[in-house]
Amino acid sequence: MNYKIEKVKKSFSLQAENFENNDMNFSKQEYLDYIIKKTDVKKTDCVLEVAAGTCVCGRSLASGVTSVTCLDATPEMLIVGKRAAEDKKISNISFVEGIAEQLPFAEGVFDIVMTRLTFHHFTEMRKPFEEMNRVLKAGGKLVIIDMEAAKKELREIEDYIETLRDNSHVKNRSKDEFLSLYKEYGYEMLVTESAQIPVELSAWMNLTKTQTEIKRKITLQMENEIAGLGQTGFFPYKKNNRIYFDQRWLMMIGKKG
Template sequence: MPEHRDLILREFARQADAFEDDRINASFTRYLGRLIDFVAPTATDVCLDVACGTGLVARALAGEVRHVTALDMTPEMLATGKASADAEGATNVVFQEGDATRLPFLAGSFSLVVTRFSLHQVSDPSAVVAELLRVCRPGGRVVIADLVRKPDLPGDPDRVERLRDPSHGTMQTVEEIRGLLPAVQAADVFDVPRPLSIWLEQSRTPAEVAGQIEEELRRELSGGPATGMRPMVVEDALWFTQTWAHLRSAGC
């Protein structure tokens, strides 16, 4: 059985190109402005984007802050992101390989620390959040943006997420994430409807597994067991619904 870290490296190495493909990464980019507004960056901020993927958040922050370090443990993600940053002329972004549970920085190194879509991937979210807080300067901000689980939702969305991407861990509830932070200054929680076919293509899910997921969602629409994915049909296409949350903690 592969270690969870190995699963993450394998799956995201395969997905690196998809993160920069405008045809299939629309869900990541459509709400990116909403996240940046929520982060409220300033021109003096020195930022860290943890588990950055291809650095979509880091590159969006680059024009608003003094400097951004984009950290991820998947070399293919970093290489893809750096190529895009270079093409965009972003000269204040540095890409660095590293583990979110052991950040290679001294305490208090950054005034703004951001992570997007990382907690549901890792085996120990509390260890990641502890590191985010450790490297944040006194008076700085930590922002966590992630998929979240609604506690009263029937079905098991994590099971379906793992079918689609075996590196998926466990989604937290908003309250569970709040419990990892010293003080939550602001929160933004919203539902995100997504087309199933694009979601499966983005993760390079094998056809047999993709077919199983589609069958389960269609069965739910016909009165079958709840999957937790909240499926719907939009213009004859199968969609599902995720809940995303942005939380900002003040006073690291």
């Protein structure tokens, strides 16, 4: 197991218990329902969720498909997801430990391959994309949802703060970087959307159990930006006397040729 994967596993083993906490908007059902609607699953579909974490997406769409396979590198995440699936009596779901760069599946076995908030943890984009493409059937859909990089001049500071909070973060990617891979592999783009997801700063840092000193450092940078002193790429704002920022999410769905 390489060093980077070990950092990811360490980070997400800490996050597993509270990963679906309602304090974090990205786990709310309204966003999951929207993803499911745009994916337009069919009852005959076999779905793979890559770097699935607790497989919150896969569990949400399981009732509308034939099967869901959830793959993640962090056993603690899979345990939480499996327990949640058992509580909901979801029987058409399986949990597999593995990494996105080396998927343990044959070519062309899934109708839908999806991954959410994962590419910013990958050291490079091509290998995970190539692997997801490999296991997807011709005519199948590849669904990628991830954070969009800040504009060029703010990318470095944005990634610096992201990495302070979670050292398994590598860097956010731009829409053009994603779309160039879809194009290279011959996909027809069905959906290319951007959305802003409000995130409360303290909840965001608490999820990764960020150390107190680092919390103070990040909070100070956000407060300075609100006061007009510098930029972070997060564009923070105050609401109900708390600091928020809007994550920029990309949703891309391509049909494999």
